[in-house]
Amino acid sequence: MIDAVDVIRFVGPQTFGRARDVVRAGLVDDATWHDDDGTVTAVVSGTADDPYELRVDTTPARGDFVRPVRSTCTCPLGGDCKHVAAALLTINARALAANAGPRPETPAPPPSDWRHDLARLAGDDDAQPPTPQGTRMGLQFELRDAVPAKLASRARAAGRALPAPSRSVRLGVRPVTRSDAGNWVRGQLTWGTLPYSQNRLGVGAEQHAWFLQLAALHRAGQLAGLPGESDWLHLDDFRS
Structure with missing residues (x-):
């Protein structure tokens, strides 16, 4: 191994920059390290017309490194x-590649759902949708009274003002699961x-985490100490 800093000191920064261009252009036809x-x-x-031939003498430096002299x-x-600097950079790149070893092959990720949907729309009968992992979860949306009916009747009886008609309902969501039917x-x-x-319903870890994060985001926007509903959270509470 040859430290790039030692190469810069040996030939100078400007020459080193031109050497990198030589390497990128693939002009180093042959470079050999003689142990x-x-x-x-x-x-x-x-x-x-004829390629340049060169030789570089080195001396041991720190650890496994050598320094050109x-x-x-x-x-x-x-x-x-x-040309000398380009040869040294090429030797260094080969040593780094050898030390890194071959990259392990990683299996290709399974195709996402939209690929199967697109294949099905295109008439590819061989495309099979991915099997869902565990119980599937969903969100139930419902327009709900901003003030529950019982509280609204009490407020009217007490002569208190109720929300304007445009704000009399809120959009609530709650978690649901897909039954066997x-x-x-x-x-x-x-x-x-x-x-x-999660374990009781057999819900997949990724879905379970997503729903927990949604609930946590909603709680983060609520006033401290103000209890919320356990069944519903309201999308109106999100500011963005």
């Missing part, structure tokens, strides 16, 4: 040039019992 004497030899294409090149500069049912599931219902 027996700690030298680098390489053949680098340049502006001349002398170089010769058949280019007009004769050494300490962009294919119906959406409430059962005993509420926002209050949701945290303890």
Whole structure:
């Protein structure tokens, strides 16, 4: 391994920058590290008809690193040039790739639901929808009175003002599950019992986490100490 900082010190920052362009252009035709004497030899294409041949002598540095100390090149500069730096960068890149080893193959993720839906619309009978994991959950939406009927009647009897007609209802949501018959049912599931219902209902972890996050976002916007309903939360409470 050759530290890039040592290469910059050896040839200078401007030459180092041009050397990177040489490497990117694929002009380093051959670069070899000789472990027996700690030298680098390489053949680098340049502006001349014949490629340049070079040699770099190194000395041990810290750990497994070596540092360039002398170089010769058949280019007009004769050494300490962009061709030398390009060869050193190429040797370094190969060493890094060898130390990294082959990348483990990761299995391709399963296609998302929309791919199956699109294939089904296109008439591909072989496309099978993914099997849902665990009990499926959903949200039931309902327009609810801003003031419950019992409280509204008491307020009227006491002569208190009620919300304007445009704000007399609120949009509430509550969690429901899909039954074996294919119906959406409430059962005993509420926002209050949701945290303890994953195992009992066999709900998938990702769905369960999403519903918990929705409830947490709603609680975060409520006034401290103000109790909410366990069955419903209202989307009107969200400011955005």
